[in-house]
Amino acid sequence: MDVHIRKLRARFELSTEEERFIRDSVTEIRDHAADETFVRAGEELSQSRVLLSGFVGRHKDLPSGTRQITELSLPGDWTDLHGFTLKRLDHNVAALSPCRVALVPHSRLELMMREHPRLTRIYWFGTNLDAAIHREWELCLGRRPGISRMAHLFCETFVRLDLVGLVQDDGYDLPLNQTELGECLGLTAVHVNRTLQQLRESGAIDFRGGRVMIRDMKALTSIAEFDPTYLYLGRQSF
Amino acid sequence: MDVHIRKLRARFELSTEEERFIRDSVTEIRDHAADETFVRAGEELSQSRVLLSGFVGRHKDLPSGTRQITELSLPGDWTDLHGFTLKRLDHNVAALSPCRVALVPHSRLELMMREHPRLTRIYWFGTNLDAAIHREWELCLGRRPGISRMAHLFCETFVRLDLVGLVQDDGYDLPLNQTELGECLGLTAVHVNRTLQQLRESGAIDFRGGRVMIRDMKALTSIAEFDPTYLYLGRQSF
DNA sequence: CGTGCCCTTGAGTACAATCAACGTTCGTGG
DNA sequence: CCACGAACGTTGATTGTACTCAAGGGCACG
Numbered sequence: 001m002d003v004h005i006r007k008l009r010a011r012f013e014l015s016t017e018e019e020r021f022i023r024d025s026v027t028e029i030r031d032h033a034a035d036e037t038f039v040r041a042g043e044e045l046s047q048s049r050v051l052l053s054g055f056v057g058r059h060k061d062l063p064s065g066t067r068q069i070t071e072l073s074l075p076g077d078w079t080d081l082h083g084f085t086l087k088r089l090d091h092n093v094a095a096l097s098p099c100r101v102a103l104v105p106h107s108r109l110e111l112m113m114r115e116h117p118r119l120t121r122i123y124w125f126g127t128n129l130d131a132a133i134h135r136e137w138e139l140c141l142g143r144r145p146g147i148s149r150m151a152h153l154f155c156e157t158f159v160r161l162d163l164v165g166l167v168q169d170d171g172y173d174l175p176l177n178q179t180e181l182g183e184c185l186g187l188t189a190v191h192v193n194r195t196l197q198q199l200r201e202s203g204a205i206d207f208r209g210g211r212v213m214i215r216d217m218k219a220l221t222s223i224a225e226f227d228p229t230y231l232y233l234g235r236q237s238f
Numbered sequence: 239m240d241v242h243i244r245k246l247r248a249r250f251e252l253s254t255e256e257e258r259f260i261r262d263s264v265t266e267i268r269d270h271a272a273d274e275t276f277v278r279a280g281e282e283l284s285q286s287r288v289l290l291s292g293f294v295g296r297h298k299d300l301p302s303g304t305r306q307i308t309e310l311s312l313p314g315d316w317t318d319l320h321g322f323t324l325k326r327l328d329h330n331v332a333a334l335s336p337c338r339v340a341l342v343p344h345s346r347l348e349l350m351m352r353e354h355p356r357l358t359r360i361y362w363f364g365t366n367l368d369a370a371i372h373r374e375w376e377l378c379l380g381r382r383p384g385i386s387r388m389a390h391l392f393c394e395t396f397v398r399l400d401l402v403g404l405v406q407d408d409g410y411d412l413p414l415n416q417t418e419l420g421e422c423l424g425l426t427a428v429h430v431n432r433t434l435q436q437l438r439e440s441g442a443i444d445f446r447g448g449r450v451m452i453r454d455m456k457a458l459t460s461i462a463e464f465d466p467t468y469l470y471l472g473r474q475s476f
Numbered sequence: 477c478g479t480g481c482c483c484t485t486g487a488g489t490a491c492a493a494t495c496a497a498c499g500t501t502c503g504t505g506g
Numbered sequence: 507c508c509a510c511g512a513a514c515g516t517t518g519a520t521t522g523t524a525c526t527c528a529a530g531g532g533c534a535c536g
Contacts, residue, residue: 481532
C-alpha cells in the first residue's frame with residue numbers, strides 16, 4: 001500500500017493513526033493477468049480495490065462490439081471505490097497489464113464512515129477527482145481533434161504517474177496497444193496509428209512498445225492545450 | 239426542497255430526522271437569470287447548491303471559444319455538491335434557463351459527515367451517480383454517431399425528469415437552443431439542426447421551442463441504444 | 477517455420493465541420 | 507404602424523477529419 005499512501009500524502013496530511021487504519025483495511029492481495037476483467041458491470045460488490053501495480057481501465061461496451069475506456073487507473077488509485085456506494089457498477093474494470101490489487105471490504109469502509117470523517121472526506125474527494133477526469137475526457141472527446149486528444153492523454157498520464165515516481169528520464173511505461181489507445185480516445189486503431197506518426201514527426205513524443213518518450217514537453221502541452229488544474233495537484237486544505 | 243426530497247426518496251429510505259436535517263440545511267434561496275454563470279471554475283467555494291427549478295449545465299471552455307457541457311442538472315439535483323470536497327471546481331456552472339437554487343453551507347455538510355453517516359453515504363452516492371452519467375456521456379461522445387447521441391440525451395433527460403414528475407403527455411420542457419444542445423453532444427449547431435430533422439422525420443421525436451415531444455419511445459430508445467441501468471433508478475439498499 | 481498479434485499503408489467513403497447566406501420571430505424605438 | 511436589429515433556425519456548397527475495407531509486414535512464440 002506504500003504507493004497508495006504516497007499518492008494520498010501528495011495532496012493531504014495523514015496522521016499515523018489514519019495511515020494505520022488504511023493499512024489495516026486490506027484483507028487480501030490479488031494478482032490479475034493482462035486483459036482480465038476482474039469487475040463486471042452489474043455484479044454485486046462487497047469490496048473495493050486499490051491498484052498496487054500495473055494499469056487498469058474502466059470501460060463500457062456497445063452492442064456493436066466496440067468499447068470506450070472511460071478512465072485509466074494507475075498505481076496507487078482505487079479502481080472501484082465508487083462501487084462502495086453504487087453497489088453495482090455501470091462499467092467493467094479490466095487489467096490492461098498484469099497487475100496487483102489490494103482488497104478492502106465495504107464493511108471496513110462503513111466503519112471508516114462512522115469513525116473517520118476526515119478519511120471519508122479524503123476518499124470522497126478521490127471519487128470526485130475521478131469525476132473531474134471524466135469531465136476532462138468528455139471535453140476532449142466532444143470538442144478536440146484526435147491529435148489533441150492523444151497529446152492530452154499523454155500529458156495527463158505523465159502528470160499522474162509522476163505523482164508516484166513512475167516517470168524516469170522523461171519517459172514512462174504505458175502498456176496499451178494502439179487499439180486500446182483508440183478505445184480511450186474514441187478513435188479507430190488505424191487512425192491512432194496515423195495520429196501517432198504525426199506526433200512523432202512533430203517531435204513532441206514517441207510511443208512504441210508500450211513506452212512513452214517525451215521529446216518536447218512544451219510542444220506536447222501546446223498540442224493538447226493541457227492545463228492540469230482539473231487534477232487538483234496542490235495540497236488540499238483538509 | 240420538496241423536489242430534492244422527492245428525488246432522494248425515489249432511491250432511498252429517509253427518516254423524518256434525516257429529512258429534517260436536510261431541510262434545515264438551507265440558509266438562502268437564490269434566483270438566477272438564464273445564461274448566468276453562477277459558479278466559476280477555480281473560485282473558492284464555501285457552499286453548495288440544490289437546484290429547485292430550472293435547468294443548469296456544467297461546462298468547460300476551450301481557448302477557441304467553444305465549450306463542452308459535461309452534464310445537465312435538473313430540478314432536485316445538486317449543481318455542485320462535489321465542490322464540498324474539491325473546494326474549487328474544474329468547470330463553470332451556468333443557468334440554462336431562469337432558475338432557483340437553495341444554498342447549503344459547507345460547514346453544514348461537515349456537520350453531516352460527523353453526525354449523519356447514512357446521509358453522507360447517500361450524498362456520496364449522488365456524486366458517484368454524477369460520475370456514472372459522465373461515463374455514459376464519454377461513451378456517447380467517443381463511440382456513438384450524432385443521431386444516436388442526440389436520441390440518448392433525450393432518453394436520459396426523459397427518465398431523469400420523470401423521476402420528479404416533470405414529464406407530462408409524453409413531453410417535457412428542455413429550454414436549450416440548438417447551439418447549447420450541440421454543446422452537450424459535441425456537435426455544431428448546423429449539424430444539430432440537420433440531425434434534429436432526421437429524428438423528426440423518423441417519427442421518434444420532435445423538439446422545437448424548448449419542448450421535447452416523444453412520438454415513439456421504442457424507436458427513440460433503439461436509435462439511442464439506451465439502457466438506463468447507469469442511472470441507478472431502483473431502490474438502493476442502504 | 478508457421479501462426480497469431482500488432483503495426484502499417486493505401487484507397488475509397490462518410491459523417492460532421494466550415495463558410496456563407498437567408499428566413500423567422502420578436503421586442504424596441506422612431 | 508413600420509423599420510430595425512438581435513437571436514435563433516434553416517439551407518446549400520464545400521472541405522476535412524476520421525472511418526471502413528483491404529492487404530501486407532514485423533516479430534514473438536510454440
